[in-house]
Amino acid sequence: PEDLVDDFGPGDSAKRPMTERMDFSGLEVGRLSKVVTMPPEQVGPLMTDVVRELLLEVSGAYDIEWDKVKRLVTISGTAVQMEKAEKALQRVSAHCNWGANEAKIRSILRPRTDLKSARVRLASMVPNLKDFTKTLTVDKPAFTMGTDPSNALRIQATGVSRSHAVIEFAPEKGAVYVIDASTNGTFLNGRRLPPKSSGKVLLSHGDELMLQDPSSGSEFGYMVNLEMS
Incomplete structure (x- = not known):
């Protein structure tokens, strides 16, 4: 094909197409x-x-x-x-x-919303506590711990409340939470959890869940292991 050339003569400037400078300022x-x-x-x-x-x-x-x-x-x-x-x-x-x-x-x-269960394994960090495992599902999403016999995890120790804490599976958020319901406090990775009325805190694999203030010198509790599926 032939090269494109400008056929407009000196007197044909009026015939030339109008051109405008492109303006990108609107992008900002x-x-x-x-x-x-x-x-x-x-x-x-x-x-x-x-x-x-x-x-x-x-x-x-x-x-x-x-x-x-x-x-x-x-x-x-x-x-x-x-x-x-x-x-x-x-x-x-x-x-x-x-x-x-x-x-x-x-x-x-970026929570997963396709999870149907959470296997919570609490590995004791002291000799006088036993390991505990519980699988939480959509139908049975929570368990409690404390001194009362009605708790799934019963802990007989000084400073532990009758209903001390709740561990809850929230499948719609793909997460497991811990809720403090105690008098003396529940501690996650060395920090006291907020009271039940203030909300719940995300529980993660590898967390340390303690039932007495680590600063007291007589801490006891669990290493958290989570398997979500």
């Missing part, structure tokens, strides 16, 4: 930024490439940047995207007050 409309400060103990497990990609996925944000030194998370996107990302970070931070690792963060940000 609505893009905002927000900075969130994270607790120091969560910087290591939270500020990873994997978690960043998960946050971008669940929020749709344009970008998320870490500043590990200053403990800052910079979220860029629309107002809606930033709100989604910030709420996701708040949810992660709330549960990771009782221990943080990448697996826990992943389960919070």
Whole structure:
């Protein structure tokens, strides 16, 4: 084929097609930024490439940047995207007050909703407690522990309440939670759980569940093993 040539002569400028400069400024409309400060103990497990990609996925944000030194998370996107990302970070931070690792963060940000059961195995960390295993299902999603004989896990020890704590499987969230119902407190990874009225805390594989304050010098409790299917 012949080469395309400009056949317009000097006097034919009026016949030339109108051209306009392309304007990309509209792409920036609505893009905002927000900075969130994270607790120091969560910087290591939270500020990873994997978690960043998960946050971008669940929020749709344009970008998320870490500043590990200053403990800052910079979220860029629309107002809606930033709100989604910030709420996701708040949810992660709330549960990771009782221990943080990448697996826990992943389960919070991208929970599995196809799980039908959770096998909870509590491995004793002291000689006078026995190991305990219970499979939780949609039909029987929880069990209790305490001194009362009605508990699935009965623990006869000083400081343990009649109904001390509840472990609950939530299949719609793909998660297992622990709820403190005691007088003297239940401790997860060295930190006291909030009271029952304040809510429940995510329980993860590898957590240490204690029934007495570790600072008292007479701690006793379990290492948590979870198998979800």
